[in-house]
Amino acid sequence: GQQLNQSPQSMFIQEGEDVSMNCTSSSIFNTWLWYKQDPGEGPVLLIALYKAGELTSNGRLTAQFGITRKDSFLNISASIPSDVGIYFCAGRRNAGNMLTFGGGTRLMVKP
Amino acid sequence: SQTIHQWPATLVQPVGSPLSLECTVEGTSNPNLYWYRQAAGRGLQLLFYSVGIGQISSEVPQNLSASRPQDRQFILSSKKLLLSDSGFYLCAWSETVGYGYTFGSGTRLTVV
Numbered sequence: 001g002q003q004l005n006q007s008p009q010s011m012f013i014q015e016g017e018d019v020s021m022n023c024t025s026s027s028i029f030n031t032w033l034w035y036k037q038d039p040g041e042g043p044v045l046l047i048a049l050y051k052a053g054e055l056t057s058n059g060r061l062t063a064q065f066g067i068t069r070k071d072s073f074l075n076i077s078a079s080i081p082s083d084v085g086i087y088f089c090a091g092r093r094n095a096g097n098m099l100t101f102g103g104g105t106r107l108m109v110k111p
Numbered sequence: 112s113q114t115i116h117q118w119p120a121t122l123v124q125p126v127g128s129p130l131s132l133e134c135t136v137e138g139t140s141n142p143n144l145y146w147y148r149q150a151a152g153r154g155l156q157l158l159f160y161s162v163g164i165g166q167i168s169s170e171v172p173q174n175l176s177a178s179r180p181q182d183r184q185f186i187l188s189s190k191k192l193l194l195s196d197s198g199f200y201l202c203a204w205s206e207t208v209g210y211g212y213t214f215g216s217g218t219r220l221t222v223v
Contacts, residue, residue: 033211042117042153042201042214088155096208103154 004088006102014110019076021105023089031092032072033099034063038085047074072082080111113138117202117215124222130175130189134202137183142179142204144185145212149199160207161185197222198219 006023013019017025022034023047035043047058053057056063061076072089089102114137124130136142146158154157157170159177174193175179178186185202203212 031210035214040217040219042203042217044214045211048211086153090212092210095210098157098160098208099210099212101155106153 004089004091004102006105008105009103010106010108011025012108013079015081017079019079019107020073021087021089021107022071022073023091023093023102024071025047025100026070027093028069029072029091029093030069031108032065033089033090033092036063036072036074036085036090037088037104043086043088047082052065053107069083076107079107079109083107086108113213115202115204115213115215115216117218119218121219122221124192124220125154126194126222127191130187130192130196130220132187132200132202132220134185134215135183138206139183139204139206143208144179145203145205146185147185147201147203147214149164149201149217150197153169155201159187160208162181192222194222196220 004023004025033048034046036046037043047056047063052069053067054065062075064073086104086106088104090099092099117134141196143162145160147155149155161167161179164179176191201217202215205212
């Protein structure tokens with residue numbers, strides 16, 4: 001079945017540092033989404049990407065839809081303690097298909 | 112605006128007891144509904160999804176079942192819980208299958 005490989009699995013960084021994480025697949029996806037899950041809560045949509053090469057920002061977050069359509073990247077600039085949580089990528093191959101989720105990246109920020 | 116409600120927030124149940132988790136969506140009609148389980152604070156495992164009343168698709172054979180008795184109500188059940196059923200259960204909805212899921216706040220189930 002379709003799988004999304006998300007890396008790194010976890011990151012422990014200092015406040016103020018930039019963060020990069022990515023999601024890769026052996027299959028082509030036509031939609032990429034990035035979610036954040038705060039501890040004990042449900043995931044919340046951060047950014048949605050619909051075109052290869054698209055670069056979209058949401059505050060300090062920037063996500064890119066890879067040119068090959070087999071990967072996506074999320075960057076967080078100048079991290080702060082409230083960035084702590086699990087970040088999930090998700091992809092959809094075609095209209096009517098289910099979302100496939102990556103395994104998540106657990107981000108920990110040291111003040 | 113649309114909202115999704117999930118309850119209870121936490122639940123501790125003995126092995127062998129039944130389970131019923133409820134999820135409701137407000138502010139939309141004919142939503143696509145999903146149940147996910149998350150173990151150990153990591154990946155999301157799709158358990159069931161529904162595209163309409165009485166229509167349930169199971170992704171993983173297991174000790175759980177789902178039902179959709181009303182358009183905006185999705186129920187996750189078990190007749191006899193196992194220790195391995197412990198986890199964080201998330202309900203989600205979307206207007207279109209596979210598009211822009213909105214998640215509920217989750218139920219943390221501990222089977223003892």
